[in-house]
Amino acid sequence: MILGSKVTRLSRILEQDGLDQYEVVKIKNNAIELLGKVGTLNSPTCQGLLFGQIQSGKTNNMLMSTALAADNGFRLFIILTSDNIWLYDQTLDRINQSLPGMQALGKDQWMMAHPERVQTALQTGGLILMATKNTHILQSLIDFLEMHCSEGMRPIIFDDEADQASLNTLLNNDTDDLSGVNEAIVSIRSYFENHVYVQVTATPQSLFLQHSESDFAPEFTVTFEPGNGYVGGEEFFETEQNLSPMRLFPDNEVDNIITSDLLDVEESWEAVPTGLRKALCSFFVAASSKLIAGDGNSFSCVCHVSQRQDPHKRIGQIVNSFVTRVTRSMSDPDSHDSNLIIEYLREAYDDMILTNDNPPSFQDVIKEINECINSTSVQLLISGSRSATYSSPFNILIGGNRIGRGVTIKRLLVTYYGRTSKSPQVDTILQHSRMYGYRKNDMDVMRFYISSSLLEIFRGVHESHKQLWSMARQIEPTDMQAIVLSRTTHSLLRATRTSVVYIDSLAFYMPGKRYFPYTPLIKNVAVLDSMLLPYMGSSQLMQVPIDMLIDILNLTASDETGVGSWDDEAIKTCLKNMKLMFNNRGFIEVRRTDISRGYRALLSGGSDRFDPSGPTLTMYRFNGKVEHGWGGQPFWVPNLRFPDGKRYFMFTVL
Secondary structure (H helix, E strand, O other): OOOOHHHHHHHHHHHHOOOOHHHHHHHHHHHHHHHHHHOOOOOOOEEEEEEOOOOOOHHHHHHHHHHHHHHOOOOEEEEEEOOOHHHHHHHHHHHHHHOOOOEEEOOOOHHHOOHHHHHHHHHOOOEEEEEEOOHHHHHHHHHHHHHHOOOOOOOEEEEEOOOOOOOOOOOOOOOOOOOHHHHHHHHHHHHOOOOEEEEEEOOOHHHHOOOOOOOOOOOEEEEOOOOOOOEOHHHHHOOOHHHOOEEEEOOOHHHHHHHOOOOOOOOOHHHOOHHHHHHHHHHHHHHHHHHHOOOOOOEEEEEEOOOOHHHHHHHHHHHHHHHHHHHHHHHOOOOOOHHHHHHHHHHHHHHHOOOOOOOOOHHHHHHHHHHHHHHOEEEEEOOOOOOOOOOOOEEEEEEOHHHOOOOOOOOEEEEEEOOOOOOOOHHHHHHOOOOOEOOHHHOOOOEEEEEHHHHHHHHHHHHHHHHHHHHHHHOOHHHOOOEEEEEOOOOOEEEEOOOOOOOOOEEEEOOOOEEOOOOEOOOOHHHHHHHHHHHOOOOOOEEEEHHHHHHHHHOOOEOOOOOOOOOHHHHHHHHHHHHHHOOOEEEEEEEEEOOOOOHHHHHHOOOOOOOOOOOEEEEEEEOOOHHHOOOOOOEEEEEEEOOOOOOOEEEEOO
């Protein structure tokens, strides 16, 4: 494999952009791994996944893979992006800056391109065609390919954000039709005798759920770790509350904003919801602290509460009114509002110093806010609006989908998030995590304002995504042997091989891992005593039919509102599927425990006995004594270890 001039040039550009040499080498190694799976110009059609974390540098990995492939003889590259002009422009600019040795044509350029220049590019440095996933644009791309490109070429097609719009959204309907974008992508791929289709995303949940024979099911996965300075879900959802950037506001706050139809009244302080006011004050204090430290000149705050435009227009009115009143009160220290706004800002400053070890003085922060606030840029980013600009020290971006998937928000310090859904989708929630990225230097002042209920959803999605990442790094998609468990209208679970395009939220039961309910309920103690006490004290595991394990679990129950991955119906459905996999062979151990209340105590009593060749159920009998924090009654708690191997069970949890 040749690391030629294009890889060398791109490596130099990345280092000039601030990446250290070690990070550039990692990106090159990822490209080498990907091209090794792709093969040569004469290899057959293949499809795979380039999987990274949210805002962790997948574009750089895609560009390096393009440079390496071009150095090794590939001449045609097609890059598909979401139908978001902001993201499209952002990506096209990166391509032009990073790959100057290749001809890059955007959707507004290819039909006007000079035919001889196109052919020259295909014969020399390479041609990159970039399109948004819009049916009209994709049809125009097909026309261009038929006009200029041979069917015998083997192109590399990068489908950026491949889980968005690319899949057939009509799959679960009673029709053989394909959705518009999916049909266009199928046509582009079918035009060539052989091709490479690389799906690029940080949220591949729906890709892994494609039927194994689907042309959109990845055959291989290349994962890449984030570089130095990256912050992700661990920093937001696994850090102690007082050190975490997460800040809470009441669950009904955003609902009150959304349901309000007042768009033309003068605002009072009382009209600004408490959480939003705290978020804005936190932003002014945080950005001013950075300005004083000389750490940048322009910073951002994001407000996202809905898919619809009217709530964001309402937010925009509230924010503009708040900024106006703050500006007036700070310019006139004798005004009625001056003391109140100083109190609000002091509250934000006191919160900031919980995580900032070297803050400027409060007086200097107030002075900086006073000097800069009049230039605050409040930008409503909705359909038809321009892309965000960062010309002011304080930039407040308000909008829905336009500031979601794939878009990088420059120097984002504070987020106010309140978007709710009856069926929240794991990929959507993850893609709204615009605070992820290379922001380590800003974590001392970063804040994310959210309601308690939404925070629990984010935490659950974060845990689910960690499990998916671990799974993807261990085995190839074709080896997963995953069984998808989806809820029916009767809230039960059934095993299914039906492809699922849009999902609520996924949890995983992984091979070799133990699972238990955090909130077990007291149920059928006497019956379980009669079944299980004869096994108590045995020095070894007892082999029993899996049917018996299911019968035991049918006598237990847990609180469905509890946290964790244990789901009564999902666990039993997994065992039912294991009956054929393991010849109805399971294992049981019965133990007694006197540990005190606290769900982590359940973990500390975990057994190290198991048989890797089948499911192992350990049943604990808790004494339930009041002095140990329980309710005074004994109860049983199951702990199930999944067998070793490559069988992963996925199920929806929302």
